[in-house]
Amino acid sequence: MDKREQLVRMAFDLFYRDGIHAVGINRVLAESGIAKKTLYHHFPGKNDLVAAAVEYRNQVFVQWLEQRLDAVTGREAMMSLFDALDDWFNGRDDDLQHFHGCFFINVSAEFGDPEHPIHRLCAIHKQQVAAVVRQKLAVWLDDSDKVEALLDMLLLLKEGAIVQAHVVGDKQAALKAKGAAQALLDAARV
């Protein structure tokens, strides 16, 4: 693996665990065993490394989600969404590392200005996740208004579950969200 990718992965690991501002460039270098010059050869500055870490995580997460929803369709796919979250929260998933909340929510907290490029990347990630779920809904339901309305509600439950799991430590949050999702799908008669 090339040094650039090693740096990005190690940076993500540390940023996800301890936060962006709490992790210095020197720690990323020490833990990855890579020279400082090499880092500044690949990235103009820390912010660019942060951006690369965010994009890396985006790619990993979206791929993970697509895979988890791959084999199922319709209502079952929506249930799989929350089952996947449940596995994540409870450490039954190898792909996403130990759960420390949503990396993108965490990064948005540290880069609070919505105009900041790094905050924007987080917003884009959420939109990409939304697109994955929307596609699953769209092939199932004809009414595109209903698709959008259900999508909004399901994503609210998903974000809520992640927050509850991280802030309060409620590891059942995904299952509670799944229950709510079932009730909403029932109410929409789908």
Place this chain on the structure above:
Amino acid sequence: MDKREQLVRMAFDLFYRDGIHAVGINRVLAESGIAKKTLYHHFPGKNDLVAAAVEYRNQVFVQWLEQRLDAVTGREAMMSLFDALDDWFNGRDDDLQHFHGCFFINVSAEFGDPEHPIHRLCAIHKQQVAAVVRQKLAVWLDDSDKVEALLDMLLLLKEGAIVQAHVVGDKQAALKAKGAAQALLDAARV
């Protein structure tokens, strides 16, 4: 107002806007015009100032919420919850300052370890908010299992709305959550 409270308020303002680790003690002092010795007279260290800011915000927020739910009961109270969020997101509220996401979610992102005292304070805040809403549900519904189930779902929607409003910038998130809440209450036949 005594200096201690001035410090806490200014610290909260800055921490909420820019994040904890991005705001140095010296900036809090410069912007509040208070001497460093005074800060260290009232607080052993920065973390204690952070804790005080979290507790201050907790008090302000819970009071705000109680007030917004004061005049209403039953289903209407749940609707008021999301109307209040909508006002907050869209800057129609004077009590909570300009919206930069949930302070407690943001702080939890920077103090990711659930065992950390400051993370714990954030969890306690969420539990206090839950208690306010639970009380509103409890005086309305007899079945305490139903109260807990509805409470969980409504809080998921609330947290989800805050995240969507902040990360993606969806200022309609509260109204979408309100719609989902209505559907859930309908489904529960209350």
Place this chain on the structure above:
DNA sequence: ATCTAAGTAGACCGTTCTGTCTACCAAGAG
């Protein structure tokens, strides 16, 4: 009258931060 608590200004300390720089090395391409 005196003593204490709370305040001011700001120098200072050791540490850490991001980022630059020098000097050297290895391997593949023209």
Place this chain on the structure above:
DNA sequence: CTCTTGGTAGACAGAACGGTCTACTTAGAT
């Protein structure tokens, strides 16, 4: 064969960090 690319080790600079300290002031309480 030489030259570029990507790499190593680590000193260094300048700023900012949290925190300590001295010296002085002010206002109440005893």
